[in-house]
Structure formats: structure tokens, C-alpha cells
Ligand SMILES: Nc1ncnc2c1ncn2[C@@H]1O[C@H](COP(=O)(O)OP(=O)(O)OP(=O)(O)O)[C@@H](O)[C@H]1O
């Protein structure tokens with residue numbers, strides 16, 4: 340039996356608040372963003388992370404991707420402590436967990452063409468120069484874009500195209516775990532559908548493990564096999580996505596679902612899509628028969 344690919348064990352994270360004066364006066368101004376969070380993510384899981392604003396979702400993502408260190412507890416990748424992996428040699432580990440951000444326009448360098456941006460990422464992975472051009476075309480194809488996009492600068496792309504480039508750049512590293520922090524909330528509904536369908540296809544085809552942070556329960560229902568509900572820095576409920584959304588046990592989850600306009604959280608039909616993007620049809624389509 341194989342263990343979880345990503346684990347959080349009793350992870351807490353606090354931030355100091357207030358100015359220097361407060362700290363000099365030794366006022367306890369620490370804000371606990373995560374409190375004793377434990378979570379196991381199995382290989383191939385597609386985990387939706389939901390919860391109100393400020394509940395600690397992005398903080399959790401930042402710890403999992405190594406942008407920050409936990410105040411206490413451990414983050415493990417394949418059973419190995421991330422802190423230790425980072426200490427030994429950050430490079431290989433950094434490749435294994437990749438992140439896609441909400442607003443790819445700020446995540447992409449405005450002065451670098453798509454091809455250059457992807458080429459530099461491939462170089463980081465150690466892909467020899469002669470192979471990079473064909474890998475760039477492969478990556479663009481993977482995210483449903485043509486090679487003509489290569490010479491373009493980020494501002495010459497649509498929002499949906501930019502988000503796909505953000506995704507292509509993350510995939511260029513051949514990550515085992517992809518963390519997408521509200522990757523579609525800056526997009527309109529039809530572009531959202533494109534990116535969600537793409538993520539759905541990639542998780543199936545590449546066997547990618549995905550942590551999908553979103554406020555949209557309908558998207559989580561469409562895409563995810565598991566769901567984690569967060570509130571005030573803690574996990575209040577987790578389990579198979581449909582079980583939790585259809586039979587929420589915790590009052591907070593019940594309230595979260597009740598807050599969605601009627602019908603939307605239960606949306607099972609495919610989202611509107613453009614003809615060039617494959618549509619996930621059923622749950623089995625997305626996750627394979629159980
Ligand atoms: N670098 C930081 N310094 C100080 N406080 C922070 C920092 N990052 C996050 N926080 C605080 O930690 C708490 C959790 O923030 P986090 O960004 O993880 O929430 P979130 O669930 O991602 O919210 P949203 O849905 O609005 O993106 C918030 O109260 C936030 O203000």
C-alpha cells in the first residue's frame with residue numbers, strides 16, 4: 340500500500356501583527372492563520388478546499404508549496420519532511436509541488452514571451468536546449484493552445500489563455516502535486532469552464548494530484564473527488580466530495596451550502612463550454628469508475 344503523497348501533520352501557522360512598537364512592548368499580536376491542521380492527500384486525489392475568506396486556504400497552500408514554513412507541525416511529501424527536503428536541496432522538491440495562482444497576469448513576467456517563459460522553466464528542469472522547442476509546443480498543445488501563441492507577450496493573450504499558460508508553466512516542471520488557488524475566479528463563466536475542463540482532463544490523463552482552492556461549490560462538485568471544509572484556520576469537515584455536499588454533517592458546511600443560490604451547489608450538468616474543449620460528462624468520466 341502506498342502512503343499519501345502530501346500530508347500535513349498538526350500544522351499551525353501564525354503571523355505577527357501590528358507594528359514594531361507593539362512588538363517592542365511585547366504585546367501578543369499573533370494571528371493564528373492555521374491551527375492544528377492534519378490532512379492526507381493520496382496520489383491522484385482531486386481535493387477541493389473550501390471555506391470563507393480568511394479561513395486559511397491560501398496559507399495552507401503556501402505551506403504545501405514551500406513558500407512558508409509552519410510555526411509548528413510538519414508538512415510531508417511522500418513521507419519526508421518538507422523542511423528536511425528543503426534543507427538538503429530545495430530544487431527537486433520545488434519541482435514536485437507546483438502552484439497556479441488566481442491572477443496569472445501578475446504571475447507572468449510582462450516582458451517575456453510565452454515561449455521564453457516556458458523555455459526558462461524547462462531549463463530549470465534540466466531539459467537540454469535542443470529539446471525545449473518541441474517540449475514548448477507539446478505543453479501548449481496539452482493546455483489546448485497552438486504554437487502561434489509562443490511569440491506572444493502576456494498582455495497579448497486573453498485571460499483564459501494567460502491562465503492556461505500559468506498552468507503550462509506549472510506542468511513544465513512535471514509536478515506530482517498541483518495546487519490551484521482560485522485559478523478561475525478572475526475569469527468569466529465560459530472561460531472558467533475551459534480551464535476547469537482542462538484541469539479535469541489533465542488530472543485524468545496525467546494522474547496529477549490536485550488541490551483546488553475555490554469559493555465555488557458547484558465547480559468543486561464538478562471537479563473534485565474529495566473536499567476539505569475550512570473555517571477559522573481549522574478543518575471542520577472533510578470526505579468524499581458528493582457525500583459532504585449532499586449530506587453535510589457540520590453546521591458550518593450546512594451554512595456554506597445554504598448560502599449558495601438555490602440549485603447552483605447541486606449543479607450536475609456540464610458547464611457551458613467552447614466546442615474546442617472536452618466536456619467532463621459524469622463523475623465517472625472525471626474520476627473513473629470507483
Ligand atoms: N503574510 C501574512 N501576514 C499576516 N497575516 C496573514 C498573512 N497571510 C495571511 N494572513 C492572515 O491569515 C488569515 C488566513 O488568510 P488566508 O489568505 O490563508 O485566507 P483564505 O482562506 O485564503 O482567504 P481568501 O478566500 O480570502 O483567499 C487571514 O486572517 C489573513 O489576514
Ligand SMILES: [Mg+2]
Pocket residue numbers: 396397398520
Ligand atoms: Mg486565499
